Amino acid sequence: MIRVPFLDGKQVAVMGLGRSGTATARALLDSGAAVLAWDDSEAARAAAAEAGIPIADLMSADLSKVALMVWSPGIPHTHPEPHPVAERARAAGIELVCDVELLARARPGNRFVAVTGTNGKSTTTTLLAHVLAAGGLEVAAGGNLGTAALDLPELGEGGIYVLELSSYQLELVRSPTLAAAVLLNVTPDHLGRHGGLEGYVAAKRRLFDFLGPNGKAVIGIDDQHCTTIAQELLARGLDLAEISVEHYDAHVAAPDGTLRDEGREICDLAQLPQLPGRHNWQNACAVHAMASALGLAPETIVAGLATYPGLAHRQELVAEINGVRYVNDSKATNADAAEKALVCYENVHWIAGGQAKEGGIAALAPLFPRIARAYLIGEAAEQFAATLDGKVPFTVCHELVTALSAAHNRAAPGEVVLLSPACASWDQFRSFEHRGDTFRQLVRGLA
Structure with a gap:
């Protein structure tokens, strides 16, 4: 943890209690600052309060003694519309910074x-x-x-x-x-x-x-x-x-x-x-x-x-089994990101789908010849099937476990089983990390 001794004895507001906001509040408290923390999410406030972080509604709290406001970057403070707390802080002459x-x-x-x-x-x-x-x-x-x-x-x-x-x-x-x-x-x-x-x-x-x-x-x-x-x-x-x-x-x-x-x-x-x-x-x-x-x-x-061992969920080589490489590219949540993975391999058994982004996978058509077969999952399965019909062999699998099993049974030595969904994960998983972790766990179960 980083201590911030220059704020010892000062009153500091923290807006947003996600990963960075919670870490900021802990560091400030450890450094002797008086903290006023807020998040618009009731669940986030409850978790922070349970961790001992003082909660105060920054829309109504007295800000006259606040020396600094630490702002979560994910919360709009200018565009498209500034959060009311940001407007209130600026009106009071309080500097907004991030961690x-x-x-x-x-x-x-x-x-x-x-x-x-x-x-x-x-x-x-x-x-x-x-x-x-x-x-x-x-x-x-x-x-x-x-x-x-x-x-x-x-x-x-x-x-x-x-x-x-x-x-x-x-x-x-x-x-x-x-x-x-x-x-x-x-x-x-x-x-x-x-x-x-x-x-x-x-x-x-x-x-x-x-x-x-x-x-x-x-x-x-x-x-x-x-x-x-x-x-x-x-x-x-x-x-x-x-x-x-x-x-x-x-x-x-x-x-x-x-x-x-x-x-x-x-x-x-x-x-x-x-x-x-x-x-x-x-x-x-x-x-x-x-x-x-x-x-x-x-x-x-x-x-x-x-x-360099590589970064999880970004073309992460999970395993090579009987000459077949299994690659976790769960971070590819749109077609542009999936393109960067598909261009790297030939004879790809491609696991794709989830919660589709605008435009789907039509832009990937120049790379379709690289795909040996597609295995489609999630909400986008039928939409992607329509795009691939007559161009790439595919199987509508719906679930990741089914798709991986089918790809594993078909892939030959020298080929690649690639999870690069070109979709968000929220239809079936908590996050792209959860999706990638699930894929990794399933692949290791094949070895």
């Missing part, structure tokens, strides 16, 4: 590096932390991914916090000083929360405002939004490394799977099965650029890349 801001203020003796982008943040964050740790550095990773910022351990002087930051969090930080920062890519997402595409891009661009005097900016240049931002960063005179899996002339590039730094070949990423596909090559390029900026030698970085 990452408290971490930065509490640990001035540590180094911070940050990762953002529409896609690839979590893999890049965990991969960078793994490479740095393998290189002998003291590291902790969290933020938007996994461990909440104030639940991270207190590192020694010079230890490195690797933080995944969402666009929501970037709106609520004020003062971190970053040793390195990477923006992987930008595609339209969360537009309602940012007042449109321009606001979303601005939130991502804001990451580079926090670079320290000798900080390293790293940016993917494979989409127009990031290319424009890169030009702006160069005009500002920042120390910039461009990364690409499309252009050989980027500082760090891997269009053909060979990672190159200023044209010098570093390693063959295609030989790393835990980092399949061009999207993961972009992640590896980012990690190489960031780790190099933090002082690691190329051979140390390559050794770390080679030992």
Whole structure:
């Protein structure tokens, strides 16, 4: 847990009692702060109260002595409509920040590096932390991914916090000083929360405002939004490394799977099965650029890349049974995400379905020749069957256990059983993690 001694004796409001809000309230109480905590969910309030967190309705509580309000990034505070508590806090002149801001203020003796982008943040964050740790550095990773910022351990002087930051969090930080920062890519997402595409891009661009005097900016240049931002960063005179899996002339590039730094070949990423596909090559390029900026030698970085175990539910190789690979890509909750997995394999026994997103799987038609057979589950089974009819053999299985059993019985050595649903999970599971955990457990029962 991170202590925040600069708030000892101060009154601090916490809005939102999910993972980060609960961790924040605990850290504040442990640091001697007086906490006023609230969540619009009665269940969340009850759980927090049971954990000893003081509950106060921030719409009616006296805020005159509140020094700071720690805001859960998932709650709208500007667009599409600001939460009434945010309006009340601003009217009272109370600063809204997220937990990452408290971490930065509490640990001035540590180094911070940050990762953002529409896609690839979590893999890049965990991969960078793994490479740095393998290189002998003291590291902790969290933020938007996994461990909440104030639940991270207190590192020694010079230890490195690797933080995944969402666009929501970037709106609520004020003062971190970053040793390195990477923006992987930008595609339209969360537009309602940012007042449109321009606001979303601005939130991502804001990451580079926090670079320290000798900080390293790293940016993917494979989409127009990031290319424009890169030009702006160069005009500002920042120390910039461009990364690409499309252009050989980027500082760090891997269009053909060979990672190159200023044209010098570093390693063959295609030989790393835990980092399949061009999207993961972009992640590896980012990690190489960031780790190099933090002082690691190329051979140390390559050794770390080679030992990365992968991230759960993102093309996670669960097992290989009788020559058949079983891959858990439960995080693929839309067609765009499933495309990144399907393009990596041939002769795929594809388990797909769940709660469909707009557009379904029609956009995946160019990849249909890679699919040996589809096994359809959940609410989207009939819809997906209509899309695949006459193009891909399929079986409507409804349940994951039935789909896996059918795929297991049909798959031949050298083929892949891939759970990449292209759907949300909520029709049959609590979350994509629950869906992936269930798949993993079922596969291990086959061995």
